[in-house]
Amino acid sequence: MxxxxxxxxxxxxxxxxxxxxxxxxxxxxxxxxxxxxxxxxxxxxxxxxxxxxxxxxxxxSKELLFNDVLDRLTRDFRARLTLILKTQGDVETTLRRFCAEFLRKVTTPESIALYRLIISETSRFPEVGRIFYERGPRLTQHQLAGYFSGAIDRGLVRKADPLQAARQLIGLCLSGSHQRLLTGVIDELEPGQLDEDIDRAMDIFMRGYAPE
Amino acid sequence: MxxxxxxxxxxxxxxxxxxxxxxxxxxxxxxxxxxxxxxxxxxxxxxxxxxxxxxxxxxxSKELLFNDVLDRLTRDFRARLTLILKTQGDVETTLRRFCAEFLRKVTTPESIALYRLIISETSRFPEVGRIFYERGPRLTQHQLAGYFSGAIDRGLVRKADPLQAARQLIGLCLSGSHQRLLTGVIDELEPGQLDEDIDRAMDIFMRGYAPE
DNA sequence: ATCAAAAAACCGTACTGTATGGTACGGTAA
DNA sequence: TTACCGTACCATACAGTACGGTTTTTTGAT
The missing domain is CATH 1.10.10.60 (Homeodomain-like)
Known part of the structure; x- marks a missing residue:
């Protein structure tokens, strides 16, 4: 049917x-x-x-077109972010791979432009930000939290709230180049910059969640 | 004169x-x-x-007015962010106090609105984001890095790049409520929410930078 | 110090030219 | 018959201009 x-x-x-x-x-x-x-x-x-x-x-109307466009853009974003978490390797390797894929996807010009559009239009179209958040940030947080929960169960990392840990790792990843792209401080990425961002994020994250 | x-x-x-x-x-x-x-x-x-x-x-022209407004807004923002780092107490207490003050200031409706405006207008007025970044994020990063550098010298935290550490702490602080305010997922803060954000950030940060 | 005149600032209102979401319509194509 | 095209049009909006009249400040004379 x-x-x-x-x-x-x-x-x-x-x-x-x-x-x-x-x-x-x-x-x-x-x-x-x-x-x-x-x-x-x-x-x-x-x-x-x-x-x-x-x-x-x-x-x-223009507004209806905009609604459809946003719906489509956020769905595409979600599809792109539906990472296939490849869990071969140890925790650090897996998380590093996740971060690499995540950062690569959210720092493309299209992704930056989408995020900017969302933030810009949030006051005029209040549902916009919520929908985006559900299909973007929350999705990746939950994917990562799922994996992290398993790692806790296996004693590979210390006990903690998996969702909060996921948020933190993502927050750490976003605190470098992503923010500077978003604010227009830099227009594009230098080679190797994402790797540096990831190295730094992983360094503190793995120390902070080392098994007790 | x-x-x-x-x-x-x-x-x-x-x-x-x-x-x-x-x-x-x-x-x-x-x-x-x-x-x-x-x-x-x-x-x-x-x-x-x-x-x-x-x-x-x-x-x-409207544009010249906008330039003046932005200049003023970012200066005011800088003035607000010129934290007086009160260094009484141990490292954790000091950092926690810093985070509390920082987050309180960047989550006000005015600060959120300013950040949104900056992001929105970055493509039309390319200098906007850079000026904001200099007067906002970079300023707080350097303030915190200065303190952190001293803490490293005194062996209170492990050796690391103080500026990167500062970025990470700030990134951790921003990964909770701030992001949800920015995207319109929430319209205002619940009581105690900032404290939770800070607790979480401090938890991983202090573990990650514990003296070796 | 006072006052009148001149200059500058301001007001309210009308206007200009351009832009834009949205409509209308006769003719053509599928 | 329906969908589409090209073109003209409508009503409104908005940055910016113009202008005669009023108010405020400054200037210069006494």
Whole structure:
């Protein structure tokens, strides 16, 4: 039933789906680059090709388009962050690998732009930040906490609240380059910079959670 | 010489100074609440009283007003963050006190709004983020690093890069409530929440930097 | 010290030109 | 028939300008 409902049943519907997808893509790029206020429907239509009227036939308002864009962007973000925690190796190796993958993903220009957009629009669209948090930070915290909980059970790290420990490791990872990217202090990463960030985070984290 | 230049020499100048101050105050409130795009000069003039033309006589453009507002806001922020590191007590007590004061100051609604504004406007006004970083995060990092360096010299904590250690402690402090305020997940702090954040940060930090 | 005149600052209101979300419509394409 | 196109249009918003009249401050004369 569900698969039938999801299946486009005509050329027409397939076309509309494809067009909607293109709209969302162009709109995403614009919102990410210029923010909500700085994005105009005319510019979207111009980039997209076709007429403005068509764009309006897909989205009755700018706000609805923005909602759809954010929904999509945060879902994509979530998909990207759904790390497959590879648990081969000892705790330090596993956590280091996790941190590397996590940091690499949240420091891409797209991720920085998304985070900026979220923070910017939080007051105008109050649900935005919450949805993002559920699909971003909370997700990674819980993934990591799951692994960490197992490590506690096996006596590989000291007993602690796994979720708090996860938050701390993530917080440590974010306290270097990520913050400077977000505030525009640096525009891009130097080679090896993420590795330094991770080394530092891991150093204190492993000391702080060494088995007792 | 400098004090002479700063001293209003006439009723006229004093009046202009006072008027400029009022403009900056009203504009600050508006930019913080509505962002750059959401702030209109008409609204500023209406709140301020008097005529729009007068406002234009003080600032020839919205952008110049914004620059002045940001300059002022970041200076005020710096003044607030110029913590007097009270070094009585042991290292843990001192650091805890520092963290408490720091977190209290960066989680006020004004500070959150400022950070949001900075992040929002970084692409449109690229210097904004850098200036903020110099007057905010870097300042506190260096204050803390100075203290930490002394503690290293006295063998009270293990040898490490004091600036990196400072960044980490601050990063740990910011990984809880601050992030959730910034993203709008929570609108205000529960009683005791900051203390929890600090306890957690201090716990891992003191373990991680225990003397070897 | 006082006062009148001049200069500067300010007010309220109207206006300008541009921009933007959104609408309308005749003609064409699928 | 439906979807789309290109173009024109609408109403509103907003940074910024203009202008005649009023208020405040300064200046210069007495």
């Amino acid at each position: 569900a698969s039938v409902a999801d299946c486009p049943t005509s050329r027409r519907e397939a076309r509309r789906e494809s067009r909607r997808d293109a709209i969302l893509q162009v709109a995403s790029d614009s919102f990410l680059e210029f923010g909500y206020a700085g994005t105009t429907m005319s510019a979207i239509a111009a980039t997209l090709g076709g007429s403005k009227g068509t764009l309006w036939s897909y989205y009755p | 400098a004090s002479v230049a700063d001293c209003p020499t006439s009723r006229r100048e004093a009046r202009r100074e006072s008027r400029r101050d009022a403009i900056l105050q009203v504009a600050s409130d508006s930019f913080l609440e509505f962002g750059y795009a959401g702030t209109t000069m008409s609204a500023i003039a209406a709140t301020l009283g008097g005529s729009k033309g007068t406002l234009w006589s003080y600032y020839p």
